[in-house]
Amino acid sequence: MEYFNLSPSTEPSPPATGIGADVPDPTNISGSVSDRPVHPTAPVGINMEHPEDATIAAAFPPSLRIDDHLPDVIIVASNNVYFYAHRHRIANASSNNLGGLLDWGVYRRGFLPSIRLPESGDIVNVVLHTMYGLSCTHFHPTLETVEAALDALNKYGVCVQTHTAPYQPLHQLILSLAPYRPIDTYALAGKHQLEDLAVTISGHLLSFDLSTITDALATKMGPVYLKRLFLLHQGRLDALKNIILKPPESHPTTPGCNPAQHGLLTRAWALATAQFVWDATPSKAFPEFEVHPPETGHSPTAGLSVVGISPNSLKALLDPIGDKIACESCRLMLQQRIQEVVVSWSSVKVRLTQCPLWSPQILITFLVLQPTI
Secondary structure, eight states: OOEEEBOTTTSOOOOSSSEEEEEEOGGGOOSOBOSOOOOTTOOTTOOOSOTTSOEEETTSOTTOOBTTBOOOEEEEOTTSEEEEEOHHHHHHHOSSTTTTTGGGOOOBTTEEEEEEOSSOHHHHHHHHHHHHTOOOGGGOOOHHHHHHHHHHHHHTTOOHHHHTSTTSHHHHHHHHHTTTSHHHHHHHHHHTTOHHHHHHHGGGGTTOOGGGOOHHHHHHHHHHHHHHHHHHHHHHHHHHHHHHHSOOOOOOOBTTBOHHHHHHHHHHHHHHHHHHHHTOOTTOBOTTOOOSOGGGOOOOOOSOBTTTOOHHHHHHHHGGGGGGOOOHHHHHHHHHHHHHHHHHHHTSOOSOOOOOOOOHHHHHHHHHTOTTO
16 A cells, blocks of 8 residues: 655544544645655555554545545544545445544544544555545555455445445456456355345355365355255266266277277277266366276376366366277267367356355255265
């Protein structure tokens, strides 16, 4: 997060009390910005060299003009970061006037009212950007910062569901964290009942091992979103089994390939796909799954997830079945079947879908029967 450091000799000390402390009018401040360089790409939460100094958030300076109005209130974070804000913007976004704190500000001639919040500057930065409908992705807040900001938004009467709707800045911010912390981001979406976010984030969890979900994560996301994640994995596994159970079709008898030889292809297909049908579970990887004959010199495919396997990877696993098939007609039938498998697997859903809520008794029964929990 970008800060302007204020010299203590030109700027008063941060207010000792939380609300109503007098802070000079920003139009009367002169020479308060030091020569210390500001790093434009510094993330929110950067460690300040002198935490006792008052600092101004670069995104909310005294000169920030919104709706043709200069700031008329100062928000002071717990680490003495000053945010020059606009009361009408905060009042419009908050249903409780910032937890009742906004009502306490008292105007005095030449001074602006200030409100001290218990949250740190990086959290307040996300909160104010959300209230203003602005993006703060360029500050690179951590997932922990975003989670604390969502809790703060709820506390200060801001509807999180409204501001996390698709194409909203906060929606895009949370999505930007999903590729790096998918299960934690999904749990955060479940905690706040953010349906659209949970659906999108679930696409990053196809290869996630459900057996590693901790009690804390399960509690955070709640039983409904936990159940839906299991259903997504189980549904994809069932679909994959149904797709690959069917062997390639037999071609008409030719002089070089009679019906007895047709069985070679069927057996090779059944051997290569047997582990999908009998051993696979939603969370299980298959490092021992190898369709490459030892004579071909290929290395085994390791660590691929059954549920999260891509169509191209599935094709790569099935293609070597034909390495030992001499009949060109059989090889052609094999390639046609593999193409059908790839197309069918590509059409299987990769995200959550809406499903009715289950009663607690049915949900407990479902979870108890899952071998991966």
